[in-house]
Amino acid sequence: MTTRSWFRRSSPAARAISPHATEVVVGELELAGELVAFPQGPVRAEDPDRDILDLVQAGDTDAALRRLMHRHGTEVYRYCRTTLRDTALADDVHQQIFIQAHRDLTRFAELSTLRTWLFAIARHRVLDAAKSRRRALVHIEERDVADAPDLGPAPDERIDDARLHEALMACFGELGEHLRTAVLLRYQQGFSFEDMADVCREKPGTLQARVMRALPKLRACIEARTKGRL
Numbered sequence: 001m002t003t004r005s006w007f008r009r010s011s012p013a014a015r016a017i018s019p020h021a022t023e024v025v026v027g028e029l030e031l032a033g034e035l036v037a038f039p040q041g042p043v044r045a046e047d048p049d050r051d052i053l054d055l056v057q058a059g060d061t062d063a064a065l066r067r068l069m070h071r072h073g074t075e076v077y078r079y080c081r082t083t084l085r086d087t088a089l090a091d092d093v094h095q096q097i098f099i100q101a102h103r104d105l106t107r108f109a110e111l112s113t114l115r116t117w118l119f120a121i122a123r124h125r126v127l128d129a130a131k132s133r134r135r136a137l138v139h140i141e142e143r144d145v146a147d148a149p150d151l152g153p154a155p156d157e158r159i160d161d162a163r164l165h166e167a168l169m170a171c172f173g174e175l176g177e178h179l180r181t182a183v184l185l186r187y188q189q190g191f192s193f194e195d196m197a198d199v200c201r202e203k204p205g206t207l208q209a210r211v212m213r214a215l216p217k218l219r220a221c222i223e224a225r226t227k228g229r230l
Contacts, residue, residue: 047110047113047114048113048115049068049071049113049114049115051067052064052067052068052071052114053108053110053114055067056105056106056108061102061105061106062102064105065098065101065102065105068098068101068105068114068118069098072115072118073094073098075188075189076094076097076098076118076119076122077090077091077094078188079119079122079126079184079185079188079189080093080094080097080122080125080126082169082172082184082188083126083130083180083181083184084126084129084130084133085173086133089129089133092129093122093125093126093129096125097118097121097122097125100121100125101118101121104121111198112195112198113195116191116195116198116199117198119185119189119191119199120198120199120200120201123181123199123200127177130177163226164222164226167221167222167225167226168218168222170221170225171217171218171221171222171225172184172218174217174221175214175217175218178210179210179211179213179214179217180214181200182196182200182207182210182211182214183210183211183214183215183218185199185200185207186207186211193205193207193208
């Protein structure tokens with residue numbers, strides 16, 4: 001079986017941001033507008049994926065790739081799906097990410113954790129795909145804008161978890177690319193700001209500031225869509 005065909009058969013059935021991540025983000029939104037002190041990440045210890053690196057060092061990159069895909073494939077796909085908001089494109093980008101990882105595993109220099117390195121690849125592939133899509137759609141109107149549903153509840157309804165999740169996902173789409181990436185890496189994937197800096201090649205303080213800017217925007221958007229029932 002070729003590497004490419006194995007990827008196609010192994011694509012995870014993950015979907016967008018998880019309910020747990022929704023709960024975490026909404027909890028942070030309740031603090032938006034206040035001074036939020038984010039803790040500094042811990043000093044890096046042994047890479048949790050050392051067993052995969054040992055396989056690479058032993059020359060078994062195919063086994064290393066299978067284990068990497070099994071361990072991190074779903075969360076990488078979820079990141080692609082949430083950022084791109086296109087299932088078919090996310091499937092393609094997900095495959096490209098692990099093809100590149102397979103190619104570059106032997107050159108991994110261990111300057112970060114393996115998971116951080118993998119998400120750096122994912123971020124670049126997602127950005128490339130988003131840019132290509134924008135160029136392709138430059139002369140095409142946005143689809144379904146006129147038919148977008150009203151996600152706000154009726155006046156006598158309480159906002160439920162499903163509707164809150166839908167509103168959050170819609171509001172993610174309204175964030176700028178850099179803000180959306182920062183929020184997803186922080187809350188969907190659970191990266192520290194130091195690891196986010198390795199993924200994005202930017203300063204931790206810059207990424208922390210983006211998260212803090214994004215939270216009030218998300219809160220205002222969700223309140224508008226749920227008629228203040230956040």
